Amino acid sequence: MPAALLGKLKALYPNARYYLNFSTPLELLVAAILSAQVRDTVVNATTPALFKKYRSADEYARADLETLTREIKAITFSANKAKHIKQACAILDEKYHGRVPETLEQLVELPGIGRKTAHAILINAFGKVEGVVVDTHVIRVAFRLGWTKNTKPDKIEQDLMTLIPKADWAKATWLLKDHGRAVCSAPVPACSRCALEPDCPKAGVTKRT
Ligand code: SF4
Incomplete structure (x- = not known):
C-alpha cells in the first residue's frame, strides 16, 4: 500500500526536493x-x-x-x-x-x-541514505496514513524504513513534507481535496475539510 500511495505522491509532487539552499x-x-x-x-x-x-x-x-x-x-x-x-x-x-x-x-x-x-x-x-528524515510534517502525515502508530521520531523512522523501499527513503521525506504543506495540514487536513483519500485511514483525524 505505501508503494502505491508513494507513486501517487510522486505524480502529485514531481519537483519534491530538499528545500534548504547550499553548495557545500x-x-x-x-x-x-x-x-x-x-x-x-x-x-x-x-x-x-x-x-x-x-x-x-x-x-x-x-x-x-x-x-x-x-x-x-x-x-x-x-x-x-x-x-x-x-x-x-x-x-x-x-x-x-x-x-x-x-x-x-x-x-x-x-x-x-x-x-x-x-x-x-x-x-x-x-548522497548517503542511511535512514528516513522524520520532521513534523512526516510525523503527522505518516501517522494519518496509518504508516506508523508511533509518535516518537526514532520509532517512526524505523517503521518507515521497514515499509518503504530503501530507494525511496530520501524521496519519501520530501513527498510527505510537500503533501503535509499542501493538503494534509495541521491541525485540520483538507481530505476532501486529497488524492490519497480513498486509501487513507485518516488515523487520529477528528476534524477535516
Ligand atoms: S485523506 Fe486526509 S488525512 Fe489522509 S493524507 Fe489526505 S489529507 Fe491527510
Missing part, C-alpha cells in the same frame, strides 16, 4: 543548524549573506558570537544557534581538518545536530 557540505551543516523550528524560506533568506562572509569552518569558529547572532537574527533561537554553529565548526576544525564528517555517529556528536539533521546532511550533501 559546510553550508548545509550551517543551514541545517539554523533550520530547527523555523521555515526553510526564512533560512534561505538568511544564508546567502552568511555564506558569502564565512567561507570555512575556521572562520565560523573564530566569528564574534554577538556579531554572528545579529547576522542570523531573523532565525528563532538565534543566540543558541550561533553558539552551536561556532562550537560545531570548532570541532570540525580540530578533529576533521575543517571538513564535515560523513558518518551519522560523528555528525550527531556536533552541537545543534540531532539524528534528523544528521540524516539530512548525509543524504543531501553526500
Whole structure:
C-alpha cells in the first residue's frame, strides 16, 4: 500500500526536493543548524549573506558570537544557534581538518545536530541514505496514513524504513513534507481535496475539510 500511495505522491509532487539552499557540505551543516523550528524560506533568506562572509569552518569558529547572532537574527533561537554553529565548526576544525564528517555517529556528536539533521546532511550533501528524515510534517502525515502508530521520531523512522523501499527513503521525506504543506495540514487536513483519500485511514483525524 505505501508503494502505491508513494507513486501517487510522486505524480502529485514531481519537483519534491530538499528545500534548504547550499553548495557545500559546510553550508548545509550551517543551514541545517539554523533550520530547527523555523521555515526553510526564512533560512534561505538568511544564508546567502552568511555564506558569502564565512567561507570555512575556521572562520565560523573564530566569528564574534554577538556579531554572528545579529547576522542570523531573523532565525528563532538565534543566540543558541550561533553558539552551536561556532562550537560545531570548532570541532570540525580540530578533529576533521575543517571538513564535515560523513558518518551519522560523528555528525550527531556536533552541537545543534540531532539524528534528523544528521540524516539530512548525509543524504543531501553526500548522497548517503542511511535512514528516513522524520520532521513534523512526516510525523503527522505518516501517522494519518496509518504508516506508523508511533509518535516518537526514532520509532517512526524505523517503521518507515521497514515499509518503504530503501530507494525511496530520501524521496519519501520530501513527498510527505510537500503533501503535509499542501493538503494534509495541521491541525485540520483538507481530505476532501486529497488524492490519497480513498486509501487513507485518516488515523487520529477528528476534524477535516
Ligand atoms: S485523506 Fe486526509 S488525512 Fe489522509 S493524507 Fe489526505 S489529507 Fe491527510
